[in-house]
Amino acid sequence: MADVTHEIAERIPINLVVNGVRRTLDLVPWTTLLDALRDHLALTGTKKGCDHGQCGACTVLVDGRRVNSCLTLAIMKDGAEITTVEGLASDGTLHPLQQAFIDHDAFQCGYCTSGQICSAAGLLAEGRAADADEIRELMSGNLCRCGAYPNIVAAIQQAMGRP
Amino acid sequence: MNNFQYSRAADVADAIRLLAANPGARLIAGGTNLIDLMKENVERPSRLIDISRLPLRKVEETADGGLRIGALVPNSDLAYHPLIEQRYPLLASAILAGASAQLRNMASVGGNLMQRTRCAYFYDTATPCNKRNPGTGCSALDGLNRNHAILGTSASCIATNPSDMSVALAALGALVHIARPSGERTIALTDFHRLPGDTPHVDVNLGAGEIIIAIELPPLGFAQNYSYLKIRDRLSYAFALVSVAAALELEGNAITQARIALGGVAHKPWRSLEAEAALRGQAATVDHFSHAADLLLAGATARAHNGFKIELARRAIVRTLTQAADATPQSQSHKKIA
Structure with a gap:
């Protein structure tokens, strides 16, 4: 741990x-994208769960x-387009995933839900999941401590247009 | 996280220059491991040098029929790249066995090689750890060591390398291309990661001012007979207790080439040239696979809680070689072990 400096970095x-x-x-450079969204832009739909990349919230x-x-460091994403759960609905109409989570009661406490829905939006865009096993595997980065997994998978299947 | 300065490298030469000028600096690309370690105060860089925008994102065919993979190709892009899926499905499978979809979207190939052990004592700054603070001792030796190494350990460290990708790269005979102030050099992946010895704080053979710029795969991809089997405490999104990358070339039922690399059991992906040589010219049978497993695990030693890994590894090696020989590779989505 050589050469650790404690000078105050400039804001970028x-x-x-x-x-x-x-x-x-x-x-300041150590602001994560999560903290930038929540603390600087007041977009608190994105949740801080573990803060270590283990829960997906x-x-x-x-x-x-x-x-x-x-x-993710916010400064490393300078110029990027960010979509949070607040940006999924359009003109007052819920995103199909949001509607599907309601239809299937795919949450209990709701804390993981915005992460689940954003992750599922990414999953749909990737187009790599064709069945329930593949949905489960490719959604494994999103934990739900209430254990709503069966309904989450069902909701994603509905949004995918698959039985 | 400690306060740090931030620079965005303009090109590889600039990154090397910035590294040389800032001895406490670290490179950052995906950041999935480094930022986590910074939040834990295990890593305290004075400066981060952002290399994520450098033009190292190509997957190109080499003149000899292999592939050269830029160090900044995201893990997910590599796993789903058509040339990887077709020619090196073992590598695709191993990558998809690791982490989560989000982390694979972020993590770079070079960063995957640089990721550090998940030994709980390495992460816990309240405990001694020779890897984190050289000379303080190893808390895992007589601590909770269920996840720890059984091969290539030392009295200083029994940590494991957490990468799945590196296990497949070791089996495939990959090369690591490195840029440095005086030009470039190339090193075998199997020589890139180190055993702990009495310097467990040095994970890899990468000198000051050196940067991984590409991984090269040789032409032989073992696309017909391969399997990557990962055994862990839950079925997805967990580090390996034991993983096996197996690749065979067969003529009928006779083995002409064999590659086996183990993950989760050592400080680096574990290969045994002796075990692979013993399979050459033999029939692809459970008896021969068992003999190879014995050779791979020769010298394995256990601490208080990880003895189960030796038998687990033995069985996993036989199972994975059987899957490879039968051309029924382990699915990373449908988890039933054939």
Whole structure:
């Protein structure tokens, strides 16, 4: 652990397009994308669960790909398009995944739900899951401690248009 | 997380220059392991050098029929790349056995090679750890060591390498291309990771100012007879207790080439040239696979809680070689073990 410095870093200006809206932020470099969304942009739909990339509650889409925002430095995503759970509905109409989670009662406490839905949106865009086993495997980065997994899988299957 | 400075490298030479000028700096690409370690105060870099925008994202065919994979290709893109799926399905399977879809979207190939052990004592800054603080001792030796190494251990460290991708790369005979201030060099993947010895704080043979720029796969991809079997405490999104990458070339039922690499059991992907040589020219039978397993596990030693890994590894080796010989590779989605 040589050469550790404790000088205060300068704030760095970055641009993000969050849910279609261009946002400019001045951030210290150690601000995660998760903290930037929640604490700087007041978008608290994205949840902080473990803060270590183990639970998936912080899942958002960066340039269309699902990532753990807790392990992403906001400054590294300067210029990126970010989609959070707040950006999925359009003109007051729920995203098909949001409607499917309601239809299938795919949550209990709800804390993991925005991460589950954003992750599922990434899953649908990837197009790699064709059956329930593949959904379970490719959603394994999203934990639900209430154990709503069967209904989560059913909701995703509905949104995929598969029985 | 400690305060740190941030630089965005303009090109590879710039990254090397920044590394040389900032001895406490670390490179960052996907960040999935480094940021986690920084949150735990295990890593305390004075500066992060962001290499994520460097043009190292190509998968290109080499003149000899192999592939050269840029160090910044995301793990998910590599696993689903058509040339990997067709020619090196063992590598695709191993990558998809690791982490989660989100982490695979973030993590780079080079970063995967650089990821550090998940030994709980390495993460716990309240405990001694020779890897984290050289000379302080190893808490795992007489601690909770169920997940720890059984091969190539030392009195200083019994940590394991957590990568699945590296296990497949070891079996496939991959090369690591490295840029450095004086040019480039190439090293075999099997020589890239180190055994702990009395310097467990040095995970890899990467010198100061050196950067991984590409991985190269030789032409032989073992696309017909391969399997990657990962045994873990839950069926997905967990590190391996034992994993096996097996690759065979067969003529009829006779083995002409065999590759076997183990994960979860050592400080690096574990191969035994002796075990592989013993299979050459033999029939693909359980008896011969068992003999190879014995050779691979020669010298395995257990601590208080990880003795089960030796028998687990023995059975997993035989099972994986059988899957490879039968051309029924382990599915990473449908978890029933054939």
